[in-house]
Amino acid sequence: MLCIMPIIGMCIDLIAPSLPAIAQGLKISNAMAKNTVSIYLLGFCLGNFFSGFLADAWGRAKIMRTALLIFTVVSAIPLVFPHIIALLLSRLLQGLAIGTASVVLRAICSDVLSPDGLIKLGPWFGTMWGFGPVFGPVLGGYLQVYFGWQAGFYFFSIVSLIICLVVWFGLPETHFNRHPLEVAHIKKNISEILHHRLFLGIAAVMGLTYSLIILFNVSGPFLIQVTLHHSPIFFGHVAFWLGVVFLLTTISIRLLLKKYSVEKLWLVNINSLFAAGIIFLCLSYFFLHSMWLIAVASAVMFLGCGAIFPISLGKGLSLFRYMAGTATAVMYLINIGITSLCAYLAGFIHVRDAFILMWLYMTFVFLVVLIYWTILRKQQ
Structure with a gap:
């Protein structure tokens, strides 16, 4: 299986x-x-x-x-x-x-x-x-x-x-x-979940951080293969190492979770990702077609997703342990729905250089920071 x-x-x-x-x-x-x-x-x-x-x-x-x-x-x-x-x-x-x-x-x-x-x-x-x-x-x-x-x-x-x-x-x-399907009971549980402000904030953060990875998947091939004239094999190897970064980060964050609280990890990871995004945005103005900048910046975005997404998933589901199945269904509906919408909107933007890619990264990261300080931080 x-x-x-x-x-x-x-x-x-x-x-x-x-x-x-x-x-x-x-x-x-x-x-x-x-x-x-x-x-x-x-x-x-x-x-x-x-x-x-x-x-x-x-x-x-x-x-x-x-x-x-x-x-x-x-x-x-x-x-x-x-x-x-x-x-x-x-x-x-x-x-x-x-x-x-x-x-x-x-x-x-x-x-x-x-x-x-x-x-x-x-x-x-x-x-x-x-x-x-x-x-x-x-x-x-x-x-x-x-x-x-x-x-x-x-x-x-x-x-x-x-x-x-x-x-x-x-x-x-x-x-x-x-x-049998108890539609009234399901609707009642879903309504309770959708009225939980912290849960909704967490699901939105998950969707936006996962969008950082999907953004590279939809825009990266055209930027790297068409604009920078690299082969699909080259793109595949770049994406391979980005995947390794994400995988290793998810393992590391589980170890850190034994020592630090979710709230502490949110504070450090979200704000560090925002600071890194600003730096990469500034650098991209001077290095429009730098493959190194694109790769390193994307690796940091994958790292940020690997650090934020798993702990947010655990925190969100812990809020509704008595109806974990329904909470999981609603959480994935929201966060993957947001990711799908972000991917759809990003598809209309022609990412012809690193500067545009960094702007898109920063847009998602800024929304994550905004949700953190207006919802997640206040609900702690």
Whole structure:
């Protein structure tokens, strides 16, 4: 089951090196090609939101098999119909399917493992998911150079078909204490969550910090490959090291959390990220096409996301331990929804140099700082 996690983490990063080729091959604008990322995120957040309720009512195995089958089929749509409408539909349904699979996978583990077992499995989840953003861009770069932009969808179709067959014939049902959907009760819980100011602030911060990573995925390929004339393989290797930075930061922040409070880590990380962003913005005015500046600044943004996102997730869910499932669904709906919106808006901006990229980074970081000082800090 854990083999699903790298696919979840790879669905954006594997495609990112091919975005310029998609724009050229389908004869569409760069903004439209970038929308393949934002529409995937939209599907992912909707899949995360609805599938938890359905899995409790209908069972895990049925939902998981259906989600993986849908992902396998829709991944082949761009291969049969190489048109932008078909591609966008495929990406939306990919997001819905993989978002559903990720939620059901967590639910299955909760069914079959003890609390101690879940704690021990947590790092494995993070590590397996982390393989996607780390190795996805490298693999995507090579696939693009040697086989073209459709190769990524061949990869998704073949790998997901294998996983689907294994799950279809090897996954037993793990949830037998089913109950019907209680819409009124669900609405009551969601309403309570949406009226919690601190929770909403945390979810917004998570969405904006994750947008720093997605911004590089949608704008980086065009800046690095088209403007700076580097290959998709080069972009893939840059993204690989950025993924390593993010992964190592998430590990480090867990260790720091044993010594420092979430509030202290928020204070240091958010304000340090803002200060670093100002420095990079100033430098970018003088070094418009410096690959080193783009790489280092992006690494700091990935570091900031790796430091802020995980502790915010834990803090937000701790506010509603008595309805953790609903809180998780709402949290991901908000933060991935914000990320999808940010990716969509960023798609219309032509990032032709480091200065524009730094302005976009600073816009998101400034909003994070604003939320911290007006909501998170006051609610402590």
